[in-house]
Amino acid sequence: MMRLALGTLRRHRGAYLGSFLAAFLAVALLAGAGLLLFSVLTAKPPADRFAAAAAVVSGDREVTLTTTKKKKKNKVKSKTKSERLTGAGTLPADLAGRIAAVPGVVDAVADYAFPVVFPVRGEDDAPVVGHGWASAALTPYTLREGRPPAAGEMVIDADLAARGGLSVGDQVQITTRTGVRSVRVSGVAAPDGRDGLAAQGALFLADRQVPAVSGLDGPTAIAVLAEPATDLAALRAVAGDAPVFTGADKVRGDLPGALPDYIGPISIFGFTIGITAFAAVFVLTGTVALGVRQRLRDLALLRTAGATPGQLRRLLGLESVVLAAVAAVPAMPVGVVVAGLVAARFRALGAVPAQFTVAFNVPVLICAAVAGVLVTFVAARIAGRRAVRIAPTQALTETATAPRGGMLVRVVAALVTAGGAVAVLIFVPLGGPLGMGMSFVSSALLLCAVAALGPVLARGLTAVVGRVAALGGVTGWLAGTVARAESRRVAAVAVPLVLMFAINATMLLNSSLLGELTGDEHAARSAPATAQVTGPGGLPLSVAGDLAALPGVTGAAATLPTRAIVAQGGKPEDYPSQGLFTAGREAAIDLDVRDGQLGGEGTFAASAYLVEQHGWRVGDEVPIWLADGYQVTLRLAAVYQRARGFGEMALPADLVAAHDPRGLVAAVALRYDGDVAAGIHQRWPALRVTPAVAAARAGDAQNQQGAWELMVVISLGFAAIAVVNTFAIAASSRRREYADLRLAGATAGQVHRMATREAAITVTVGLVLGAAVTAVVVGAFSTAQDGIFRLIVDPVTYGGMLAGIAALGMAAGALPIRAVLRRRDLPAVADDH
């Protein structure tokens, strides 16, 4: 059996090239995505800020909710769900003293960590974190020059000093949520053997000044210096609810912004693996099926020689395993390269932290290879399920045909997948954060339905398109008739085109629709404002208050981007939100409030989407966790519509400023008459006054951007392989048909024209089906966004995709035939026997 499998593979090299390429691509992508996933899952925090400490007592870093449900038989089921905070919770200020009193503890050092806007950022755009000088010993940072900071002074790390060209004695302006200060550099410090820590620049202020500058009411962490045999249980008892970390976990006590966040990338790379597997099964089934069709006569001959369908099935399976195993060998190193390229792109997009590197791991590569082999095997099983039952007598006929039938399976598969797609489109609120992902899922399901019903759909469409083609003379007629008769072949070639068009069109159109809507909403939101005031890295809330109080200003609205958590069904859910400060008698921001009224002590506003999700009503008291885990209960005062690019909640600005460690205003919208701008320039030279600023990108924008790019590239790669390959197989297996045509009196030119027209029919069928899938998904998505049904969304993108895919399809259809049949050739009478 093995020898036979190897023999057929060698003999039908051409037919298997496509499957080989697809298997190669599948393994390479699975290996790449697998390595990336492995790397993000095992990524070590870049540096241990608390290396010198034995243990770290940390403030809250996540919100955890526990729900208990009583079930039958007195069983109680409790579920615990948590959501990470974007800020850091604080500890009681006196806790350090109590910890220091625990036996064996040498010292307890409080760390007040807070983000600072500094003229330069750290290595790879790392944020700059401020601390008190006492906590420098925890890493430890030691002075290279200068002296420890006194009031109004600071020590910066050597890396920041080099980047900013700063030296002892320089005055530097720093911004925190409490204001802008000019601070003198009193010294330069560095950890052992390095200029600074990876992923965070450090700045140390005099300890006395820290609470005032940071706005913190307590330390974000307390590092414990202890003798080796210290009793951790006693420490935990003193710490109470606050978690105590030791070993590698100590970094979890660091400021969240200084720690890499891999939640987004983990889901992206996991998703990538899923999509790759889907596309691979999809494309491999098609190419393997075509390869099997080419060899029907062979299979029939084997049946005559006494092979049972089971043996043929094993033969096909073995062939596919050998093929995929051979493809996996070069694919694994390519996977490593792919992982590197994707990581580079994601770093550039900011979807992974700058210091992220790809870990090399052999077991992951082997798993990818095994998965690729399995997928190819499954594809071969699907493709060969009916072919192996070919009747032995088919070997004796001129053109072997696979047993027909299997229609029921196809119809059932199509109904199930199409039903799933419709269910997703109807029941999932596409207007929400899941919209993009779910529209992808529904288009993938619809694609499966199209693939299952491919021959039937192709037959119907070729009947129509073929008739149109027949108007173009005898070659058009011939192309139409042949295409109609060979609808399976048309379907095999058209389905990859459908895949390519539908996946990419839905993703691109939906995201461009979202971008457009976000831009529109942002413009509408800021329409009332005369100008937007922004500062480098943001401005303190107090400045926004001063701006609002300028003479001539009739209205002001300051926004502080943050994230806030609300509970939904016992699960804390994190939403992009804004701290909103409004002043003046005229509104400077128009959120399109549908219900209630903005403003008022202890109130917040929420988007219509969020209100609908949670079933809130104006006047409801809602518990909300702010960025540092501080829980506050606010009354819902207003429901607004224009949430895109803004956030789902508008919270009191002072609350956000106090509880988001960054807590800076991103932009102040001002409404004024007269020459207010000149006054602002004079008083705050660093601020910019512009008529409008671009919409803030939604929180996960860079992650999504990376994910979509990755998906578009993957599906384009697979589909291009599938298209070229299926066309090439279809064209080369038709040598004989072309020879017959030549004998019947067709010139080579006529055969070329026929083939070109056939390709045109096939491409048209593919694009029509692709456009249909796209129309359903984009139409539903668009309707869910703002009630307007759109099909094309972006004519340039749409037209470009149509033209690009048509060009690829036409080239793939016409070129292989040109290679088979040259214009000056005589008819080949060498009848293949």
Add this chain to the structure above:
Amino acid sequence: MTETVVEVIDVTKSYAGGAGVRALDGVSVGFATGTFCAVMGPSGSGKSTLLHCAAGLDRPDSGRVLLAGQEISRLREPKLTEARRRRVGFVFQSYNLMDSLSVWHNVLLPQRLAGVRPDRDWAREVMRRVGLAGRENDRPGQLSGGQRQRVALARALAGRPEVIFADEPTGALDISAGREVLALLRDAVDGFGDLGSRSGERSGTAVIMVTHDPAAAAWADRVVFLADGRIVTELADPTAEKVAAQMTAVSAR
């Protein structure tokens, strides 16, 4: 007096590879209008090559081929195809029908490709004569081998060719199906009793048939024997026995 429809003059043809074997070595032969000529010879004698060169399916290395007075040996594609489809019909062992077209469309295909309005009445008449009236909408795949070969013959005849080239037309058929096809070829030469002609004149086409079967050759008016790329002898008014005896003699050389 009959005129010559295909004239092969001093044609040489070698194939690359196989140490440059000469398939045809200075062959000259003429085929008259309205006659049925069989070409015989042992395997590798060059009979198929002769047929291909005479039909314009292959280009001789030297020498000339006249098809109805037109020199075709130096024509280039697509002129060659145009000349061929105007004057020639083919019936090959492997039928060479388009599987994706119906029988009727197969029959009309050469005329459509030539861009002329198909003579549907004549095509229907031809279908009737080959005994396939009523099967027009079937696919070739649904027919038996003998029926398929009759479709191929109907296709060749539908274009009113001056000459039909047949390469082992009965090679894949059983004896009775083969006999039917040969009888139809014979009828075509004899002008179907002149029923199909537009004018009163004799309309029979010439048939040039390569075969290795003496019984098939016996249907011809004349048999040409080839060996080693040369014409060695020919036989008029053949019978199966005479042909078989001659073949044995030729093969023994």
